[in-house]
Amino acid sequence: MNSSRKKQQAGSAKRTRLDPECIALMRLVDALRYADVEAAARRILESRPTHPLALKALGFALIGQARYDEALPIVAFAVERNPGDPESHNNHGIVLSALMRWDESIKCFSRSIEIKPDDPEVLKNYGVALARMQKYDEAVPYFLKAIASYPGDYVEAIEQLAGTLLASNRNDEAWTCFNELWKNDSSNGSILSQLLAASLKRCDWNELEARLLTLRSLTADCQSLVDNPFVTLSFPGVTAVEQRRVAENYARHSIPPSVLDSPDRLACGERLAGRPRLRIGYLSADYLNHPVGQIMPQVIELHDRSQVEVFGYSMRADDQSEIRKRLRAAFDHFVDLEDCSVIRTAERIQADGIDILIDVQGWTAYGRPEALALRAAPVQVNWLGYAGTTGHPKLADYLLGDPVVTPLNDAHCYTETLAHLPNCYLPADSTIGLNAPPSRRDAGLPEHGFVFCSFNNSYKFNPAVFDLWCRLLREVDDSCLWLSQPGGTAGERLRAEVQARGVDPARLVFAPRVEAKADHLSRLQLADLALDPFPYNSHSTGIDILYAGVPMVALLGDTFPGRVGASLLQAAGLAELIAGSPEDYQRLALSLAGNPQRLGQIRAKLATGRTSCALFDMPRYVRSLEEVYGRMWHDHLLGKRTALV
Template identity: 45%
Template structure:
């Protein structure tokens, strides 16, 4: 019995036979799909596309919508997005109920930088009930989760939360969806954040929370370490072998590499740029390994100029990036990310340097393999809390946080220019709203009630948080008009604003970091509460270095009373302001050369070969 030419191992012959049979209308749809599958398996997408297009030119079939769909997927793979969109639309025109074609069309629109069109396409899938949980549960979840993800990326936070809530209602056991849903509620100040949907417990929500979300949700260092370790288990590949020799390289100068995607207008670079500039080039050679966005900011250019070698690794995968770092023979690699957005934890996991540490980016234990040290000070990580860190604390002599004395400050505005009353005491808190929580916000409301001639000045982070905060104030018996919201402005104007406030109220358990540094630099006292975790001790560390322990509290009751006391006794606040002004001139927090010497001494203590 002769062998069907379509079964030949020679794919060129199979392709030619299929094209001929299409022209003679002698190829069945299943045969077409079989040939296409074999060509796809052989990595021949151009031939697959040509095969489908040939079929559609010659054959009329009730299943042509499937062929158009497959053509769209193939053209998408080839980067021919306009042609792919035409194919998906042709599939939809033939079968308007074909939900997968609608979903793929939305995905293609997102790739073409048309997020609102993509969201509208996916929403239509739900509104027209093209998918439902009994018949097409997986595609229903994919659609809800896509809407949630892209809405979050485009800062449509309420819509994102609603889409993910619908997804969880259909399938509660989705840890990654829970993770985003929780953080969306934090960003919008939807309280209680950890109110579990049906089918879930509060413990389920905590277990699925991101390490970043838990910094604002808990002052339990053990829980935070567990979250970090879970992240590592799920996301980080632990290699069988490492790249760098443990003994180092014996360079005349220690080669220090900083690893980050935040070498741009970002809080990390705002703090570190002068550190990079002042490192002693007689002893150190400084490298920046970067996958940051090119934002064109003066800060990014300043960071680039501060490096002896600025190496872009954005186009390299993690292994290639680690190998690049290894080829540069870096002695000490300092990861400025930890577990924050944009991190590439598999790079340090490959150990491209003999000594590796984490600094600034993530205020907590990272749990990351390959990270030996966390740069800290004795206040930030007391001896009693060391067991909750996967890294060994590398203590600087006085303060862990660096500063930039050259940060530009705009002309100081009047209170009227800030939308503030001239005759009121102005509390402020310019932390990101996801750091807010019920206990601290309710404490702020009690402070306002006890100081009737005061207002609270907050960052206008997003409209949903603003509405929820105003509603909560009203529930607590405070006129929402006493909450004033400042829009985001460039860094120089943001810094200048601090001159219009009287007292900064810090958040807990996730303190201000860069924000506290900025406020103190501008001479604004910061009232904080310290707890057990890194995140809850950041502001206290800065105040300790400035000799202002009176501004550190260890309970909400003490915090509330201290705020009321300072607002009610102007002379006491004036004394603190004068001491802060003096500390700015004498403290290592703002003495960058002195800080850099401490930083260098710490690195030399743990350098390879020491």
């Protein structure tokens, strides 16, 4: 809500007869001289405190200087004095949006649109507020109408539309928008970054390497990139330090400085008085039939209720799944925050007296890191859902990892203090029984031949990964590569990529989605060897494949998301399947594919490990987790914070 608004906010007053002092004020407005506008408006208001033009101009000046807290009473008073002025309602909405009060801002934009239905700026602002509330499907029509109402190309609204489409996984539409934007502005690093994200989601790798190099040159190694940091986690060649830069920039771009720079409101230790148990809150949008939701229930069920009281805060609607019912039952308190603003989210958590708040979402879809910036709890922890730093110490005090994914030597790559679980930081659900696998025919696989698999999201695939995997397919006769069915047009492109690498596209087999986790784990047993992608590894998909007893080869990378596969294997007692280079990865996979006896031994070890190895020993995992929470709280009471490793 920035560039296109600035000359409009004080504009309607030009329709009235102006005295010389007001004419001079309007000239300052036209020149965007915010400090001078403020001074001139205040001079007028000293003698005429309800002057409509001066009120609007003062609000405009404060908005232009990003002084939103000061602007709020001014723009609210302007609306009160001039309720029929659509620009005053728009200004009020802009200020509320800048203060993260998006649920209130849309009421202002709605009133402005009632008065002046086709104002493209207000329509765009309404869409942005809805998108920030993650109501993506509702936001899209407002952007489309704003674009249609604008005289010319409304680039700002098109950018917002493209980002909203990308966030809602309408990847082909998003790519079309970003591609056109990039054609018209090939110096815009933000557009290029999002075009790359859309391209990876739809497996469109044309010019990928060249565009990654261009992105690096345009953004000075990501120092100026302000896009959602989640999109860069899968970009080949982006370092952990660069991932931190992107997260820092995005946090500063998305959350008002008045929030990030304000002192914490929660006094040290005030929460525990009179209570014997720590109150632990888990904040997530994925208490659903979702990969994160599927691996959490046993952790919550196994918490020692003599030591902790556990709250689940849900940010998305009930999907009526069995996993949702199980999670709801597992928490001591389950709180639906779907329709809550970020401010009310923080206030509810504060009112519940949470001691340690675990943010399970980070910068992934439907998260509310802005609520963390308001310091919803004395201790805040980044864990599980987002494999990276949140980018500002106000959002999370600790990042909960393990010695493999977040080695202490990489502490400078995170704004959080590192806290380590002794084994893999990812939990599992070891309560699920494995049924007999279906037939290969029923699973859509060839009757004979070696089955490589990788059930990962399409954005984790890239040319280097497929170069390696296709070399394996060429080397191993009658082998196939089994993947989950990607969305949109990505499947067609993957078949084309395989063919371009000299492999029959028929050897690429896509598995349809199945609703029941037990059915999915059952069919995974048909695979012979799992191939971990890089630089963004398997996470919950890796847990699934190892739980099903299928060996996996992984490359040890240099970033958090690129080291998860190695962490899983280490905790499963299979460190020998961790490769140090792509060449080692290929040699290891070929060796295993040619040695059925060795594969059989690993499968037997995994079968035994379902009841004994660290990866699936959830009672031990939860004990370690509670020990870390206790250390966090102990340090908090002492007013210190050191790495817990």
